[in-house]
Amino acid sequence: MDTVLSDQFECFHCRKTFGGGVYEIVHERCRLHFEERVPYVESLNLRGLECYCSRACLESRVDRVMAREKIPVTHPGPDRIANCSICRTPVDRTEVHHAYLATLSEPLDDVTWDTLQTEYLAVLCKTCGR
Ligand SMILES: [Zn+2]
Numbered sequence: 001m002d003t004v005l006s007d008q009f010e011c012f013h014c015r016k017t018f019g020g021g022v023y024e025i026v027h028e029r030c031r032l033h034f035e036e037r038v039p040y041v042e043s044l045n046l047r048g049l050e051c052y053c054s055r056a057c058l059e060s061r062v063d064r065v066m067a068r069e070k071i072p073v074t075h076p077g078p079d080r081i082a083n084c085s086i087c088r089t090p091v092d093r094t095e096v097h098h099a100y101l102a103t104l105s106e107p108l109d110d111v112t113w114d115t116l117q118t119e120y121l122a123v124l125c126k127t128c129g130r
């Protein structure tokens, strides 16, 4: 995702134009780091699929968006190992893998965005992640 975003978005669900906090469904390659006291996620190739004005709008759309991507939503937790959403193979999330997430981001200033909430929708193994 670009670090410079316009400050107005159109909600993919209700079509309202909004600014400020943005709910998004994103696809990314990522890797979890547990070696720090507070685990963190290293994100690569982040791709926003849709953005929304509210959590309610995101939840209204998430099933449709994930069906379009042909990915079952399994809500994997924050653990190191999670099962692939498609084939159920355990995925070691400290290695680079594909994942789908729902996020809430807010602008800190003109160029910097802070991700306030992250919820995993699906994790994919090497074979299923493309
Ligand atoms: Zn909306």
Ligand SMILES: [Zn+2]
Binding pocket: 084, 085, 086, 087, 088, 089, 124, 125, 126, 127, 128, 129
């Ligand atoms: Zn798989």
